[in-house]
Amino acid sequence: xxxxxxxxxxxxxxxxxxxxxxxxxxxxxxxxxxxxxxxxxxxxxxxxxxxxxxxxxxxxxxxxxxxxxxxxxxxxxxxxxxxxxxxxxxxxxxxxxxxxxxxxxxxxxxxxxxxxxxxxxxxxxxxxxxxxxxxxxxxxxxxxxxxxxxxxxxxxxxxxxxxxxxxxxxxxxxxxxxxxxxxxxxxxxxxxxxxxxxxxxxxxxxxxxxxxxxxxxxxxxxxxxxxxxxxxxxxxxxxxxxxxxxxxxxxxxxxxxxxxxxxxxxxxxxxxxxxxxxxxxx
Numbered sequence: 001x002x003x004x005x006x007x008x009x010x011x012x013x014x015x016x017x018x019x020x021x022x023x024x025x026x027x028x029x030x031x032x033x034x035x036x037x038x039x040x041x042x043x044x045x046x047x048x049x050x051x052x053x054x055x056x057x058x059x060x061x062x063x064x065x066x067x068x069x070x071x072x073x074x075x076x077x078x079x080x081x082x083x084x085x086x087x088x089x090x091x092x093x094x095x096x097x098x099x100x101x102x103x104x105x106x107x108x109x110x111x112x113x114x115x116x117x118x119x120x121x122x123x124x125x126x127x128x129x130x131x132x133x134x135x136x137x138x139x140x141x142x143x144x145x146x147x148x149x150x151x152x153x154x155x156x157x158x159x160x161x162x163x164x165x166x167x168x169x170x171x172x173x174x175x176x177x178x179x180x181x182x183x184x185x186x187x188x189x190x191x192x193x194x195x196x197x198x199x200x201x202x203x204x205x206x207x208x209x210x211x212x213x214x215x216x217x218x219x220x221x222x223x224x225x226x227x228x229x230x231x232x233x234x235x236x237x238x239x240x241x242x243x244x245x246x247x248x249x250x251x252x253x254x255x256x257x258x259x260x261x262x263x264x265x266x267x268x269x270x271x272x273x274x275x276x277x278x279x280x281x282x
Contacts, residue, residue, distance in 0.1 A: 062105030
């Protein structure tokens, strides 16, 4: 959760970029740097930390659920002698745990999207949530409890895509680097493979992420929601904003996901290395 304090400004910039140009309007921010400087100028240093309480709650709900389910399934599906399950089984466990964690974390995710988006609206149209708990209570009271899980399907889909893309692209990238003859199976190889994996994962998951962001932030006007479903979001974004608008906010998203991917796989490789040395070699 401590990392959330550092990545919250990246989340805010990504969300603002993904909402920029919505509804065939002109794009508010041409680049991520322009978005960051504009937010700092208009809303101050405090403005880039808008939604921090929602970001912390998202980590508390999503991460703890994901890691808890992953650990339980890993233990259940492992061998009687303590050996871990095969790669494909671990990938399936990771995707299942990610989807379950995303479901539990969706209310905090909806609050985060709305709180980070509020500053771009005229004062009369802002929701004005004081904190994440105020946001959750007001959403349930004003729009119904089901609103807390708005965008649940794309949120879970993104978690599955991220887990699948990370694992597959890392394994493939590592094998490619080793086959090139320029790398050995060491930390440098793991770092380079992780950076490639982070890039691939960002590219693969961003279209799903923008669907999630738009649905969770949408308003209901005269009894009609702005978007019917995820496919409607994709069609409207491509039609009115262009195909590559599906990757709006790529830079802050990668800046957030890249280091996370690097640290995840470096720690995983080192843990596997010590496991083999301490247990399997004996």
